[in-house]
Amino acid sequence: MIKFDKPANLNGSQLLDELAAIGVVLDKLEQAPLIDGNGDFWLDIDEADKAKAEAVVSAHNGTTIAPPPTIADKLASVGLSIDDLKSALGL
Numbered sequence: 001m002i003k004f005d006k007p008a009n010l011n012g013s014q015l016l017d018e019l020a021a022i023g024v025v026l027d028k029l030e031q032a033p034l035i036d037g038n039g040d041f042w043l044d045i046d047e048a049d050k051a052k053a054e055a056v057v058s059a060h061n062g063t064t065i066a067p068p069p070t071i072a073d074k075l076a077s078v079g080l081s082i083d084d085l086k087s088a089l090g091l
Contacts, residue, residue, distance in 0.1 A: 002042065003040055004054060004057045005041065005057070007041075007058070007060040007062065010033070010060070011060075011062025012033045013028065014060070015056070015060050016028055016032075018056050018060060022053075022056060023052070024045055024052055026044065031043075031044040031045075041057075
C-alpha cells in the first residue's frame with residue numbers, strides 16, 4: 001500500500017478507470033482505494049507504479065453524480081437484455 005495526497009473530489013471508481021488507462025490495473029473489490037482512520041489515502045499498487053499513479057491521482061477530479069443508466073442497464077433492471085429485446089422485436 002502506498003500513501004498519496006487525497007484528491008479534493010475523489011470518485012474511487014473513476015480513479016481506478018483513470019489508473020487502468022495508464023496501465024496501473026487494480027481489482028475494484030480487492031484493491032479499492034482506502035481512506036484510513038486518520039484520513040490518509042492509500043492505493044494497493046506496486047512501488048514501480050508509484051510515479052505514474054501519483055500524476056493521475058494529483059490530476060484526478062472525480063464527479064459526485066452517477067452516470068445516467070445505459071439502455072442495457074435499464075433493460076437489466078426489468079430482467080431483460082438487448083438480445084432479448086431484439087428477439088422480441090424480430091430483429
